[in-house]
Amino acid sequence: MKNKEVAEIFNKVAALLEIKGDNPYRIRAYQKAAQTIEALTTDVEELAKQGKLEKLPGIGPDLAGKIKEILKTGTLSLYEELKKEIPLVLLDFLEIPSLGPKKVKVLYEKLGITNIEELEKACKEHKIAKLPGFGWKTEENILKGIVLFREKRGRRPLGEVLPLAEEIMEILKRESPVENIAVAGSIRRKKETVKDIDVLITSIQPEKVMKKVTELFLVEEVIAFGETKTSVRLKTGIQMDIRVVEPDSWGAALAYFTGSKAHNIRVRELALEKGLKINEYGVFRGEEKIAGKTEEEVYASVGLPFIPPEIREDWGEIEAALQGKLPKLVEYNEILGDAHVHSKYSDGTASLEEIITKAEKLGLSWVAICDHSQGLKVAGGVPVEDLFKKKKHIEELNKRSSKVKLIFGAEVDILSDGTLDYPDEILAEIDFVIAAIHTGFQQTEEQITNRIISALKHPLVHAIAHPTGRVIGEREPYAINMPKILEVAAQYGKALEINAYYKRLDLNDVNTRAAKEKSIPLIIGTDAHFIDQIEYLPLGTAVARRGWCEKKDILNTLTYEEFMSWLKKVRNQF
Ligand SMILES: [Zn+2]
Ligand SMILES: [Zn+2]
Known part of the structure; x- marks a missing residue:
């Protein structure tokens, strides 16, 4: 696939x-494509062969022609021309916090800077402070930005930043005179990685x-x-x-700073059609401000219902909203269980008792204990004889605990030939079997895809864990043919996991949406190896929401009894 x-x-x-500095509409057309x-x-x-490219959303004859050109030649003449005009390395500069496209353009045009080293040198020689729109402070900030850029390449996982942002908001609510406070930007949209933290407040004593x-x-x-406006750098960089x-611009500002840019452009277009103007201060008809206090008001002024931040990406939400077809996204508090937790029986650090206590604190009513299978020795895979000890242990605890039920599960390795790491008669004893790939990442796309497909087809398997194997910032997904996997999962009614561990979030939002569109059941699991990692569960829900999932799409919204009968139903179909 290309x-x-x-x-x-x-x-x-x-x-x-x-x-x-090209036309924003043209820029957006490419982003959207x-x-x-x-x-x-x-x-x-x-699709190109079938002549169906033009039918894709946002792709007209012009872009379709460009796609064909890329497919045929491996590149695009426009792209080659642009590269002659502007060095590709400048794209890296956009990852430095204090630099946007306009500033990058100036650096390039006025000083001819084309790489990070030259940028650093120019800062140290104080050539940048003298440029229009820059200054001493900017120069200093760029230098610091370079250090950070090198360290982290710009973006951080949401799961690292969101808790920080929440903590800061709590402190400010408690210890300073804020009235409204909210985090905006990609954090509010729950993108899997974020660049910075944008906080908005209203206050009558802002200086305090x-x-x-x-x-x-x-x-x-x-x-x-x-x-x-105040900007700070946190200790984490x-x-x-x-x-x-x-206060009467609160909604307008929140919408403006939440983005995405592409979404906001669409909303502004709708406003223009109605003879209105929207900016961060409000919605205006001529000089008169007609809305701005709440986001609901801002959306209503252009004839839209409130659109949840997680789906403000211009991925079809405006069209859906106009047709009254916005999904009713699954709510964070509708998630009743965690489907993937490791215990001391494999490489987890917590006992079953500790897991129950934690789950109860978090308001969960069930947890599936999915320890590794026998072959995965590095991860303390559970040998067959211990499996039955674990099963008995869970049964005993379930008799005693009324609030939180444990489910006897296993994360069973899909071996390199596509067979599973426990024999069938053992798998049949395990209530919840989630299969996963942990070895042989270097296999070809066909081999890995076939391994997952044979697991999906196995009558005793319920779900596939972390289906693409990617680890954010550390490991690319292994080569798999996702469309094929979705097809088989849909055909066999098997679930795919949204792994909620903050570095995995796998399926990601795009694949989640594709799975939802095929009515594939989705299941969220934190893959917690340490007890506190169960707190990552809402990150999985966030991915589900970004993938347009509703309550019915997510198995974690089932009660313990309902989920247990889903597990049986999957096996009974064979
Ligand atoms: Zn795993
Ligand atoms: Zn796991």
Whole structure:
């Protein structure tokens, strides 16, 4: 499949056009085309052969022609031309916190800077402070940005940043005179990785709030201090911007700073059609402000219902909203269980008793204990004789505990030939079998895909854990043919996991949406090896929401009894 490569070229074209200062609509067309292709569950080359490219959302004859060109030549003449105009390495600069496309353009045009080393040198020689729109502070910030860029390449996993943002909001609510406070940006949309923390507040004493911000223990240094906007760098290296907004602009500002950019452009287009103007201060008809206090009000002014932040990506939500077809997204509090937790029986650190206590604290009513299977020696795989000890242990605890039920499960290795790591007569004794690949990542796409497919077809398997094997920032997905896997999962009624561990989030949002569209049951598991990791469960729910899932799509919304009967139903079909 060449989908990824085609999408990648479109993404780069969009970014290069942005640095060039090209028409925003043109830029967005490429961004959107890239998203569409990335989200495809069929081979773009197949679609081209069938002459169906033009029918894809956001792809007209022009872009269809460009896709064909990439498929044929491996590149795009426009892209090659842009690369001659603008060095590709400048795209990296966009990952430095204080640099946007406009500033990158200036650096390139005025100083001819084309790589990070030159950028660093120019800062140290104070050539940057003198540029229009820059200054001493910017120069200093770029230098620090370079260090961080090198360290982290810009983006952090949501699961690392969200708890920080929540903690800061709690402290400010408790210890400073804020009235409204919310985190905006990609954190609010729950994107799997984020660049910085955007916080909005209303307050009648903003200077006190800002002072408190600079005094926070979590803050490493103050980048810019002001009564309407303060920027700090946290000890973890991430930048946080806090903005004060007027109460009657609260909704407009929240919508504006939540994004995504593509979503906001669509909303602004709708406003224009109605003769309105939307910005971060409100919705205006001429000079008159007609809305802005709440987000609901802002959306209503352009004829839209409230759109949940997780799906504000211009992935079809505007169209759905206009037709009254927005999904009713699964709610965070509708998740009743965690489907993938390791205990001391394998490489987990917690006892079953500790897991029950933790689950009860988190308000869960069931937990599936899925320890590794026997062959996975490095991860303390459970030998057959211990399995029955574990089974008995769970039965005893379930008799005693009324609030939290444990489910006797196993995360069974899919061996390199596609067979499973326990014999069938043992698998039949295990109530919940979730199969996964942990070895042989270097196999071909066909081999890995076939391993997963044979597990999906196995009558005793219920689900596939972390289906693509990716680890954010550490490991790319292994080569698999996701469309084929979705097809088989749908055909056999098997579940796919949304692994909620913050570095996995696998399935991701795009694959989750594709699975939902095929009515594949989805199941969220934290894969906790340490007890506190069960707290990552909402990250999985966030992925489900970004994938447009409703309550009925997610098995974790079932009660213990309902889930147990789903498990039996899957096996009874054979
Ligand atoms: Zn695993
Ligand atoms: Zn696991």
